[in-house]
Amino acid sequence: MAITGVMRPGHIQIRVLDLEISRKFYRDVVGLVETGTDPQGRVYFKCWDERDHNSVILRQADRAGVDFVGFRVSDRAALDGFERALKARGLATDRLPAGEMLETGERLRFTLPSGHDFELYADKTHVGNGLGLVNPPPWGADAERGIAPIRFDHCLLYGPNVQENKALFTEVLGFRLVERILGPKEAGEPELAIFLSCSHKTHDIAFVEHPEPGKLHHVSLRMASWEKVQRASDIMGMNKVSIDIGPTRHGTTRGETIYAWDPSGNRFETFAGGYEPYPDWEPITWTFDEFGHGLDFPTGKLHESFLGVVT
Structure with a gap:
C-alpha cells in the first residue's frame, strides 16, 4: 500500500x-x-x-x-x-x-x-x-440516507492509446497492473482493458481501448458489503433508477456490483468486495473468449449496453 x-x-x-x-x-x-x-x-x-x-x-x-x-x-x-x-x-x-x-x-x-x-x-x-x-x-x-456509499473508489475510462497510458502509470506514477483483458486471438490478443492500482485495491483506475478520446464509462462508489449492494438495488427500484447490469458479481476483480444511470446518462457503479493485491501480486489475465464471465460471472453474458455506451 x-x-x-x-x-x-x-x-x-x-x-x-x-x-x-x-x-x-x-x-x-x-x-x-x-x-x-x-x-x-x-x-x-x-x-x-x-x-x-x-x-x-x-x-x-x-x-x-x-x-x-x-x-x-x-x-x-x-x-x-x-x-x-x-x-x-x-x-x-x-x-x-x-x-x-x-x-x-x-x-x-x-x-x-x-x-x-x-x-x-x-x-x-x-x-x-x-x-x-x-x-x-x-x-x-x-x-x-439513500444508497450511502462510503467512498469514491475508482473510475473506468475509455479512449485510445491504452498501452501508452499503461506505461505512463506504471513507469512514472508508480501504479501496477493487477488485471488485464486480452483481445481476440485473430487480432494478436492485444490488451483491450487494464486495471491499475496504486494501493492494495483491485484497481484505482481502469482503461479500455476505444477510438474516441476522453470518454467516461463509469464512476464507482464503494459499498461496505454485498448486503449494502443489494440494499442499493432496492433503493434504485424504489426511485425508478435505470439499471444497466446487476446485482451480480464480476469475474474480473471478484467485485460485487450494480451499474446504473444517473439522470444525465452517466453510468455509476455501486461496488463491494474484491481481493487485496499486495505489491508482489502477479497480474490476472482474462482471455477474450471468457470475458463474458469476467464481466458477469453467473451468466457469462457480454451486455451490449455495457460494452458500447459511454459518455
Missing part, C-alpha cells in the same frame, strides 16, 4: 445536463453529502465516510461525461517530483491554483494519451465524517 507518491483516488468532476435534478439525485438517491457550491456553480459532494471536503463534483453542461479525474499524492514534494518526471517524459503540465476548486490546494494537470484530463494534488481540507476521532460510533445519520 502506497505511503509515498500517488496514494488514492481523490475526486472526479462529472458533466450533467440539469444541475438541480442531478443535485437532488446524488444527494437524496445516491446519498452523497453535499459540501458546497462554488462561484462557477459547480456542486460538491463527498461520500459519508470520506474525511476530505469533496470527491464528486457536478458541472452543468450541454453533454454528459467527465471533465477530469484527480488523485491525491503524499505531499507537495511528491507533487513537484511528479511534475519533473512528467516533463521529462515530454508531457505538458499545468498548475491550477489553490482554491480553484473549493477547499482544494494547488493541482498539477496533464492530459493522458487516452485524451483524459488527469491531475494530482497534495492538499484538501479535512471535514471529517461526522463521527469524530475519539470513541466514534460505527456510523451516523449520513450512512442511512
Whole structure:
C-alpha cells in the first residue's frame, strides 16, 4: 500500500445536463453529502465516510461525461517530483491554483494519451465524517440516507492509446497492473482493458481501448458489503433508477456490483468486495473468449449496453 507518491483516488468532476435534478439525485438517491457550491456553480459532494471536503463534483453542461479525474499524492514534494518526471517524459503540465476548486490546494494537470484530463494534488481540507476521532460510533445519520456509499473508489475510462497510458502509470506514477483483458486471438490478443492500482485495491483506475478520446464509462462508489449492494438495488427500484447490469458479481476483480444511470446518462457503479493485491501480486489475465464471465460471472453474458455506451 502506497505511503509515498500517488496514494488514492481523490475526486472526479462529472458533466450533467440539469444541475438541480442531478443535485437532488446524488444527494437524496445516491446519498452523497453535499459540501458546497462554488462561484462557477459547480456542486460538491463527498461520500459519508470520506474525511476530505469533496470527491464528486457536478458541472452543468450541454453533454454528459467527465471533465477530469484527480488523485491525491503524499505531499507537495511528491507533487513537484511528479511534475519533473512528467516533463521529462515530454508531457505538458499545468498548475491550477489553490482554491480553484473549493477547499482544494494547488493541482498539477496533464492530459493522458487516452485524451483524459488527469491531475494530482497534495492538499484538501479535512471535514471529517461526522463521527469524530475519539470513541466514534460505527456510523451516523449520513450512512442511512439513500444508497450511502462510503467512498469514491475508482473510475473506468475509455479512449485510445491504452498501452501508452499503461506505461505512463506504471513507469512514472508508480501504479501496477493487477488485471488485464486480452483481445481476440485473430487480432494478436492485444490488451483491450487494464486495471491499475496504486494501493492494495483491485484497481484505482481502469482503461479500455476505444477510438474516441476522453470518454467516461463509469464512476464507482464503494459499498461496505454485498448486503449494502443489494440494499442499493432496492433503493434504485424504489426511485425508478435505470439499471444497466446487476446485482451480480464480476469475474474480473471478484467485485460485487450494480451499474446504473444517473439522470444525465452517466453510468455509476455501486461496488463491494474484491481481493487485496499486495505489491508482489502477479497480474490476472482474462482471455477474450471468457470475458463474458469476467464481466458477469453467473451468466457469462457480454451486455451490449455495457460494452458500447459511454459518455
